[in-house]
Amino acid sequence: MVDVSKFAEAYRLLGRPALVRANAFDFRASAFNPEINSAAEKLVTSNAGRFDEFLIDGVDVNPSDFNACSAWSTIEFSFVLDTSGTVPIFKNFDQLMARSKSFVRTEVPTSFYIIDENILSSEEPLDHRIKTLHALCRLIVYLADLAHFHDEKESSDEYKLVFVAEDLAKGERAITLYPYLDRKLLDFEISTELVDSLQMSNLEESPQLFKERSIFRATLIEYLAGQFGGKERFKFLISTWSQFLILYGNNLSTYLSGFSFHKAKQEVANAQLTVADQMSKVVSDISGKVLSIPISLAVVIAISKAESVLESSILVLGILITSALLAETLAAQKLQYERIKHSRMIMFTSHQQKAHQYPEDLRSYIKDSISALTANEKKLRSSLLVLRILAWAPAIVAATLHSCIFQKDLLEGFDKLAFFVRAILAVFTCC
Known part of the structure; x- marks a missing residue:
């Protein structure tokens, strides 16, 4: 395996001799220097190429037998870089670029050396x-x-x-x-x-x-x-890579904004349907019960045909109880209406706060939804108020009619009741 850093270190120790050919350099020294020994040894172990010639004091020796302890008076050698394509050592950037066909299909080697620039990557x-x-x-x-x-x-x-x-x-x-x-x-x-x-x-x-x-x-x-x-x-x-990134960022933001606006529109639509559905349930719950009002009014007719004050009184009491129960039911529905109104306000508050960030069509959609729901709420509130008043109408009519028809009997009854009460109070007083 090629050790590029070891070759670069050796080449620098040799003083970076110029390449006599595209892939070879010669070196000669006539004074002993241990750094040269170290450099020669590193060249051997770097596996970056081969020695064409290796002379020690004029004698050709095997480079692999040379080590850092070897002594000499003169040394000269010629080193040829491997050109098989597996050694990431290049004369200059132009030679590196000539190898670009292989680099476009995979990442460039993590370590390579540019000789002329003395750059170790x-x-x-x-x-x-x-x-x-x-x-x-x-x-x-x-x-x-x-x-x-x-x-x-x-x-x-x-x-x-x-x-x-x-x-x-x-x-x-x-x-x-x-x-x-x-x-x-x-x-x-x-x-x-x-x-x-x-x-x-x-x-x-x-x-x-x-x-x-x-x-x-x-x-x-x-x-x-x-x-x-x-x-x-x-x-x-x-x-122009930076400009392309800006365009991509704008396109992505447009998509995300559109996605966000679409999601917001769906949320508003769902909220509108939910509130409308709840108000519809309130109307449905009371629609059957309000039928008791005309029924109670029909019972009032029976009061006019009652043969005795007791019979008429029982009819009036029944109508009073019916009106009271209906009024309580309508009161409960009014509380339900208040909860629905509060929920609507919570659902739409967040969208109203962010409305300035939304496009015009979405702002208009939210505004129309709130206006429509508010109108429905006002109408429902008015309906509940009117129905609560009407709920007591049969009881009021029945009591009035009962008191008019049986006024004499009622007065006699009240007198007897007053006498009875006074008698009881007298007894308690004497005691």
Whole structure:
């Protein structure tokens, strides 16, 4: 396994000799230095390449037999870097970019070394170009997860990502991106937090992930619709990434707001139906009972045909009891009405407080709902008041009629009752 950091350390100890060829450098020293021994040993163990020649005091030796304790007067060797593609050591960024075809399908190696720039990617502080390179490779991998289709052929010269519009109302559209790496792209700043959060692996943590991925694709198509050519689209996207994120944020906010407003409208509709249903139950509960009013009035006729004051008195008492029970029932319904009114106020208060945040149609809808329910409440309250008055009408009519018809008998009865009371009081007084 290649140890890039060990190669970088050895190369620096040797004073970073220039490459005589694209992948080889020569080194010569005529004075003993233990650091050179350490560097040569690290080159051997780094597995980054091979020694073409290794001379100690003019004698060709096996590099693997050389160690930090070896003594010498002169040393010279030629080291050739492995060019098989598995060694992440590059002469410059241009050579690194030449390997970009393999990097667009997977993330760039975590550790690599740029010889001319003396940049080791695992060392802090990171060069901004290294940060951008890692971000670009992650972004391409994330975009592949978001794309509807992507080219799986590793031998293909171009890596294709296809995004298809899902909103048929806007017409079926699709765009193709050809992700690639170029040295010029390393000058831009890329953040991958958003696309990272949209990966399918986050589905359990984000229930709205499918909709957010759909909004991302729609935004991507909207943003790149005016650009032509897969590579040109990709370059435009990278160079204006921050603007794309703003557009996505606006589209997502629009969707969430619309979803929130739709939910609020449903809540208002449900609240309106609930309150109306409860008021309807109040009316239903009293509709059967108020029939006792005309029945009681019909009984009043029987009072006029009563043959004795006792018979008439029993009829009047029955009507009084009926009126009292009906009045109590209506009083209970009035309390129920008050509870319904209070519940309505609680249901709509939160929406009224947030009404300034709602669109005009939703504000108008809430206002109309409250007005309609308030009108129903006023009508129900008036009906309950009138019915409570009417509930006593039969009793009042019956008592009046009874007293008019049997006035003489009632007066005699009252006199006898008064005499009886006085007699009892006299007895108690004497005692």
